[in-house]
Amino acid sequence: xxxxHRDDTGARFGMWVFLYxxxxxxxxxxxxxxxxxSKFPHEFGVASxxxxxxxxxxxxxxxxxxxxxxxxxxxAIQRGKIKQTIVLTSSTIGLxxxxxxxxFFEWSAEIGHGIYPGSEHLAELGPGVxxxxxxxxxxxxxxxxxxxxxxxxxxxxxxxxxxxxxxxxRYVLLxxxxxxxxxxxxxxxxxxxxxxxxx
Amino acid sequence: MHETEHQHPPVRxxxxxxxxxxxxxxxxxxxxxxxxNMGAANVxxxxxxAATKSCLVIGIxxxxxxxxxxxxxxxxxxxxxxxIFIGMTFIDVLYR
Numbered sequence: 370x371x372x373x374h375r376d377d378t379g380a381r382f383g384m385w386v387f388l389y390x391x392x393x394x395x396x397x398x399x400x401x402x403x404x405x406x407s408k409f410p411h412e413f414g415v416a417s418x419x420x421x422x423x424x425x426x427x428x429x430x431x432x433x434x435x436x437x438x439x440x441x442x443x444x445a446i447q448r449g450k451i452k453q454t455i456v457l458t459s460s461t462i463g464l465x466x467x468x469x470x471x472x473f474f475e476w477s478a479e480i481g482h483g484i485y486p487g488s489e490h491l492a493e494l495g496p497g498v499x500x501x502x503x504x505x506x507x508x509x510x511x512x513x514x515x516x517x518x519x520x521x522x523x524x525x526x527x528x529x530x531x532x533x534x535x536x537x538x539r540y541v542l543l544x545x546x547x548x549x550x551x552x553x554x555x556x557x558x559x560x561x562x563x564x565x566x567x568x
Numbered sequence: 569m570h571e572t573e574h575q576h577p578p579v580r581x582x583x584x585x586x587x588x589x590x591x592x593x594x595x596x597x598x599x600x601x602x603x604x605n606m607g608a609a610n611v612x613x614x615x616x617x618a619a620t621k622s623c624l625v626i627g628i629x630x631x632x633x634x635x636x637x638x639x640x641x642x643x644x645x646x647x648x649x650x651x652i653f654i655g656m657t658f659i660d661v662l663y664r
Binding site: 377378381382385386389392393396397400403404406407422426429430433434436437439440441443444447448547548551554555558559561562563566567568 | 575577578579580581584585587588591592595598599602603604605610611614615617618621622625626628629630635636638639642643645646647649650653654657658661662
């Protein structure tokens with residue numbers, strides 16, 4: 370019997386270490402948000418009302434559903450159900466695309482209303498509203514970038530499952546891409562109430 | 569070859585679906601709570617619900633509850649670093 374060097378727990382821990390740094394990365398933006406909020410509480414309320422709560426809420430549910438399908442994909446491969454695994458990871462990618470399409474329409478509408486970083490309309494609304502939207506575009510933009518990376522990674526994983534490179538005996542890459550995807554969901558769990566739901 | 573000690577037993581679909589339903593209910597709750605004017609408490613309620621949702625995602629979807637102590641310690645360390653950042657920032661901002 371050939372000996373294969375392998376450490377799945379170590380591989381997962383490596384992913385977690387990366388996710389700890391991702392937490393700190395996004396926390397920097399939330400920290401800027403909290404300082405700006407304490408400085409401009411009224412303006413942040415005014416600015417938040419310009420965001421479409423329906424887009425935010427639907428995208429929250431879409432991401433939660435995509436996290437569910439990704440978590441289920443791990444159970445499926447552990448049970449040896451390859452077809453189910455592929456359906457579930459593909460559903461995750463589909464939901465990621467739905468999220469991005471929503472984001473496209475949402476941002477198009479906002480930019481159409483003259484709300485984008487550096488716009489004259491924002492300059493007229495004052496520094497508080499401007500700070501809100503600068504942070505909103507940066508945070509949601511960085512998050513959207515993570516959605517694209519995550520969906521691409523899950524696409525690669527899906528192909529590897531199809532090719533038999535990821536198997537019920539060896540699926541740590543699927544687990545790690547799922548961990549990354551759940552982080553994307555976690556960030557949105559904070560973005561949604563903090564940006565869309567200020568009274 | 570047995571490498572099963574590196575792998576967890578499957579989480580049941582039912583557990584995952586229940587978690588997802590709970591996350592959906594908490595999302596509804598955070599929307600409802602945000603429409604009631606509680607002054608400064610609004611943001612704390614929102615953060616409290618978001619933290620609860622995070623615990624569900626991290627504990628069950630990310631399966632941290634079944635990982636070793638090292639994983640949990642790492643998360644704690646990241647959160648402590650974050651708390652220090654927040655504390656130092658606000659000591660600066662509030663007492664300028």
